[in-house]
Amino acid sequence: MLLGGCSAGNLSEQHQVQPSSPSKIEDSTNHKDKKGMMNFLLIGSDSRGEPQSFSDAIIIAQYVPKEGNIKLISLMRDSYVKIPGHKKGYDKLNMAYFIGGNELLKKTIYQNFGIKVDHSISIDFDGFANFIDLIAPEGITVNVSQKMIDDFKMDVKPGENALKGRELLKYVRFRHDDESDFGRVKRQQEVVVKVKEQLKNKFSHIESLAALPDFVDESLDHVESDMDKGEILAVLSKLVFYPIKNIDSLRIPVQNSYVNKTYPHAGAVLEINLEENREALKDFLMKPSPVNREYQY
Template sequence: MKKIIIVFLLAAAILSGCTSFQQKENSNDARQETKSGEAEEENKEPSAIANETRNFLLIGVDSRGEEDSRSDAILVASYEPSGESIKLVSLMRDSYVKIPDYQYAYSKLNHAYYIGGKDLLKETIEQNFGINIDHTAVIDFMGFTGMLDAIAPDGIEVEVSSKMIEDMGLDLEPGKQKLKGRDLLSYVRFRHDGQSDFGRVDRQQEILIGLKDEVMNQFSSPAGLARFPDVISQAMKYVETDLKIEEALSLGVSFLMNPVTDIETLRVPITDSYENKTYEHAGSVLQLNFEENAEALKQFLETEKE
């Protein structure tokens, strides 16, 4: 029962270790509209929220408690209550995007969080990719290890290469191995191979998908159901989110009625839709074809109607 919010919360935790532009004509009006929308959201009943498609911005930050940090992992998770899957979009942190009110106009996507926190990152994503974000969740390295140890104390099985073992300083043999909190953090952050950040994004999604079944199994028994409220309360201690506990439980009820069986994934930029560029103020970036990526994202997130 009530398992879907665990997936959302865990998504922020798991992925914390990894790391056609549509500008509104009047930015002040845009911010006013956002505030008005937030006010309307405050008045909604949790049950109403659970019946709507929701887009969650999941932000993993490269911090162990410091104030200044960058968003090392940026994902959008879309949940449609009557559907059978969660749609998960990984946004590459080096994507070269237009940041509202930024002195150089464009920079890396993760720089938006550094200069303006989750609100500016949310606004940047919405304006560059033409999608709406309903809720945000942020977690850092300490939250990642704490939550993983609480939810998956026996670890998660992954394929570990010799290069990873050397880089991470692990006393293991190459092949299938179960990694726990801190080692999983190192696993999803590893990028010292030919895939670099693209490999990290793949591992982010791999761990999330692998964890889904474990989460499902934990709450399928009467004993698991009995401890569900406590797990939710503990999980939310590790995550900074605007999602209220009653909203989380309401989403869980929705999941009970319409079980999620799959996680669909997309990486942005999509293949052959970007160039590697270098700018003095931003360093190495991914120069996106925004029209192509925005259209791919729109099609991916759209819910098919009968």
């Protein structure tokens, strides 16, 4: 399906358009079936211990264990969407998390994009650093730019470096280059894929599975989820027993489907063509993996 760009004129009144009923698109993008498909909402919060925080990363991971497929959808945090119950009506997507945590963010995603989330997991800065150090004590290798080094005063040289928890957190949060938040989203997806590989390597043998419960206990600090320990163990076990064959990724909004706008209550936002992005999501989720997309990322 070829999704063309749209003009700024088509988007200028987008904030006044009510999202259509999610049920109209839900059946085609969702969801649980005989293949055991699950939709997980992965949230990286900017919390440093405050009672409220914003979501730095918003990723939906659709996992089909028996097929060995994962589809990653990064939702840009500045997307201008309707938030249920919000007095302003429309606001940045990450405002939903600030106001109502995981649950309101799940509802907001469903009402705007028609994707029903089965489970959510949010992790703060300390939790992310701790988790990376647990699964990859020697670090995860990524390509670090000079701009990133200068911005965060990192003690590394440009090029490939194995970064441990605190340094890798800087890598996924960096946005002070020409790609800004769009580059940050790419790095977040990159690290999710590499984390999956580290998990597979760490628990690739039957003997190593005995360490899974202790690993989960150590990982749960600074983590909020609607799953209990047993459910988390079940998901991790599936990742071990059903090797991942394909990982596809998508960014919402897709290219040429948004304009930069500013509102007094929200600041700078991405005002998106909601219908175009719903169609991109539907196309991406319905196609078998690996997905060969005809629209621009």
